[in-house]
Amino acid sequence: MAERHISTTALARLIGKESKELFVLLTSGGWIVKVDNHWQLTEKGKFEGGIYVNHPKFGEYIAWPESIQHHHLLTLLPEAPLSATNLAHKWDIPARLVNLLLAEKGLIRRYVRGWHLTERGKKVGGQQQEAESGVPFVTWPETLLDDPELITALLQIVGDEHVSTQPTMDGHRVNNAMQRRIDNWLYLTRTIHARDYRLQWDADSATADFYLPELALCVECWADQLGQEQNRAAVISDELEKHQLYKKYKVAYIEFRDENIHQVDDMLAREMLRRGVAIY
Incomplete structure (x- = not known):
């Protein structure tokens, strides 16, 4: 029996990752390339088992054999550029709050939908990306996790005891961690x-x-x-x-x-x- 093929989005779901992270990895690995706003297989992608599938409703898309989930390239995903969702998991705050924090620090700016990288964001290693839907987003190197300014801001957002005597991000004085979280949320x-x-x-x-x-x-x-x-x-x-x-x-x-x-x-x-x- 021929092996079943699944879409890139389904593959990402199978391995428990964000689809946009997988698209970034497959692009950097030379398996796919975007041409005229459409994803195309490279020779490397075809060699690894990628095929084109035509769907009566969704049109043509790239599909992969299910066994590709065990390919060594996919083990690099944790080290791939970090999305807002990745940062949210590591920082234990909502992903949508991550982007507001990065915007407040001048690393990204809001677009009609999604986010655009700023010059300051480029200097710390941010990379402009585009989701399959066309919505722009930004990925980051792991070195961003060690940025002292962001670490201080995160302590503020979660109401950590290390900042309990400091004003909030907008200068207000608060009485407890709960008030600190709320004040900083309202500010962001x-x-x-x-x-x-x-x-x-x-x-x-x-x-x-x-x-x-x-x-x-x-x-x-x-x-x-x-x-x-x-x-x-x-x-x-x-x-x-x-x-x-x-x-x-x-x-x-x-x-x-x-x-x-x-x-x-x-x-x-x-x-x-x-x-x-x-x-x-």
Whole structure:
């Protein structure tokens, strides 16, 4: 029985990699080349078993024998240029936040869709790439992982204790790692926000941890204050009072607790989208 052939995208999925990483590797390995915006096999690619397949819906594409997954070239993928997804896994932050961080450091700039490399990005080894869909993206050498400026920024984003006494990326002062994560997320996504914002209603008032004026949205952080009973009691009292006032005066708010500190990106992006603002 003839061996089954699969597309490059299916091959990437089979070996647990991003398809755009595999396209980059096969191009650098001399197996495929892009001509007039279409992928073509080189003689080397044909030698390694690549063929053209015609699909009634998707047209012509390159396919590979399934056994190619064991080829020594594919073992180089971990050392191939790092995509935003690779960096996200290594840095333990969302991939879409990686690109915002790299943009904030001047290494890339946003395009209509995707990202373009800047001159500064070229100097640190960034390479401009293009996905099969035509969307531009950038890959990076592993030396980027050792960049001290990026390391410092990452400590800020994850709220590491080593930066607990420092201001956030936009200069705000915060009280805990949760507030640090939220403040830095708002800064990286270019969301206008106020810190310790005072709301006043006749004789009542409250101070929101963060306030997003474009959405009239408050963001509250209920962090466990190091397990100290006195602090915990104060937090609970403040929380109950704010809930009552927000309900009384119909204030929109979203709140975070210790257990969802790692969901800041998803929760805030989703809440803002509900209110008509798309971050990504």
